[in-house]
Amino acid sequence: MNSYYALIYLNAELNAKLGGYLFVKAVSSRRNVLDLFFEKGGDELKLTVSLTHGSTAIFSDPRVSHRSANVAMFFTELSGKEVATTELADDDRIFSINFLDGSKLVIKPYGTRGNVLYVKDGTVMETFKDAANQVGAPEPVPQE
Numbered sequence: 001m002n003s004y005y006a007l008i009y010l011n012a013e014l015n016a017k018l019g020g021y022l023f024v025k026a027v028s029s030r031r032n033v034l035d036l037f038f039e040k041g042g043d044e045l046k047l048t049v050s051l052t053h054g055s056t057a058i059f060s061d062p063r064v065s066h067r068s069a070n071v072a073m074f075f076t077e078l079s080g081k082e083v084a085t086t087e088l089a090d091d092d093r094i095f096s097i098n099f100l101d102g103s104k105l106v107i108k109p110y111g112t113r114g115n116v117l118y119v120k121d122g123t124v125m126e127t128f129k130d131a132a133n134q135v136g137a138p139e140p141v142p143q144e
Contacts, residue, residue, distance in 0.1 A: 026128075051109060074116075115127055
């Protein structure tokens with residue numbers, strides 16, 4: 001996945017798939033890889049985000065299980081929140097998962113500073129990587 005056009009198709013697929021799912025948790029057991037877990041009426045879905053420079057990927061993974069030891073938890077405040085939509089920024093490679101309460105997970109998959117950000121009320125509340133430089137900053141906006 002290396003282009004804006006791939007993200008267009010990913011957004012369409014995930015928008016159809018994720019609507020109405022509840023966020024369960026985000027865990028990482030490997031460097032630069034974050035697993036996002038969702039649930040809806042007993043159905044589980046795992047979305048894996050790999051931010052390794054040169055091999056970036058975002059994909060749904062049928063293996064919903066995860067390791068319980070040696071993992072880092074992220075975005076616990078989002079637990080139980082319902083997904084409303086997914087969105088791709090116009091003319092930029094910023095992808096977001098929007099929740100009914102207005103909060104969102106912003107996925108910036110490309111570049112040397114790829115990251116997943118939890119944004120609430122226009123402010124970055126928590127990050128997967130580089131928290132010291134991004135928490136409290138304004139929500140990232142697409143570059144023109």
